[in-house]
Amino acid sequence: MTDTTTHDLIILGGGAAGLTAAIYATRAGIDALTIEQGAFGGQITTTDEVDNYPGIEGVSGAELGTKFQDHAENLGAKFAYDAISSVSFDEKESRFSLVGDEGTYQSKTLVYAAGATPRKAGFEGEDLFRGRGVSYCATCDGMFYTGKHVFIIGGGNSACEEAVFLSRFASDVTMIVRKDHLRAMSSGIRQVKQNEKITVRYLTSITRLEGETLPTSITFRDNVSGEEHVETFDPGSFGIFVSVGHVPQSGLVRDLVELSPDGSIVTDDSMATKTPGLFCAGDVRTKPLRQVITAAADGAIAATSSALFLGELII
Structure with missing residues (x-):
């Protein structure tokens, strides 16, 4: 029995959205619990440097x-570490129930801020060599590729x-871009073009990665001719880094x-x-821009809306 x-x-999720919701909920005097199954901080902790969060310059994602x-925590927010396996809503009781490995949690309101996970590129051998030549986190694994060839799949801001x-x-570093252009902000494109160590292969895809314990060959496809x-x-x-977006964890x-x-929700x-x-709130939600500042804004709004719903806040 749990x-x-x-x-x-x-608050389900301890990233920027969830933690901001915890701050606002605590300040509103709400009995709130934030549940996270991994490390608090969310996707931002895998970013080497954040230079677009107002008022805080040159900070690492982990530090932020x-x-x-x-x-x-300093405000008195309460936290729990648990892997939630189901979320249900009792319409008659107007109550949410969350079942985890460590216990069951019930609440009148729920801020769902579960975030998103890296999207796979879909080439043959991607799963086989994950962690042995295929990575989804440059700041996590970059140092392991010191002095080696690196390929990045993707042409957006993150890539x-x-x-x-x-x-x-x-x-x-070679960027593998399936279209004929980069889909990133001008500042990011400028940095790529000015970096002598970076080249871009446009209209190209990786279709297969082969080898034994470690990969030894990459099959490239010309997206125009199909060759x-x-x-x-x-x-x-060498190593391949996949940077083609994220999958919202809305399940x-x-x-x-x-x-x-x-x-997305x-x-x-x-x-x-x-x-x-x-x-x-956060990356799990349908939105035009997924950044730490928009996640934080979502969390603030969601917690305030929860307080209004509970009658704990009057505007």
Whole structure:
């Protein structure tokens, strides 16, 4: 048997959105519990440097995430580490129930801020060599490719940022872009073009990665002609970083919300969903810009909306 605890608000997810919600909820005097299954801070902790968060210059993602958590803790926010396996809503009781490995949690309102996970590129051998030549986190694994060849799949903002970061370690960095242009902000594109260690292969895809314990060959496809060619390498001499976006982790509440075609959760401006008392915030939500500052804003709005819903705040 596991213990059951009851709260006014449960915040599921300890990234920028969830921690900001915890700060606002605590300041509003709400009995709130923030649940996270891994490290607090979320996706931002895998970013080497954050230089676009107002008022805080030259901070690492991990440091910024720690600042968020420390701020919430200093205010008296409550946290729990648990892997939640199901979320349900009792319409008659107007109550949410979350079941985890360590216990069951009930609440009148829920801020769902579960974030997103890296999207796979889909080439043959991607799963086989994950962690042995294939990575999804440049700041996590970049140092392991010091002096080696690095390929980055993707042409967006994150791919450009990772290319510049990885150029500090790798002997050379090649961006594999399926379209004929980079889909990034002008500052990111400029950094890529000015970096002598970075080259870009446009209209190209990776279709296959082969080898034994470690990969030794990459099959590239020309996206115009469809022709493929294979390039071979010494074992352990190269790595592939996948940077093609993220998958919203909306599965736990998919029956309680409206989903966009990409699986993200549709909310209104108050972060509300179709289920009364259920608010969503951060990268799991449908939005035009997924950045730490927009996640924090979502969290602030969601917690405030929860307080209004509970009658703890009057505007």
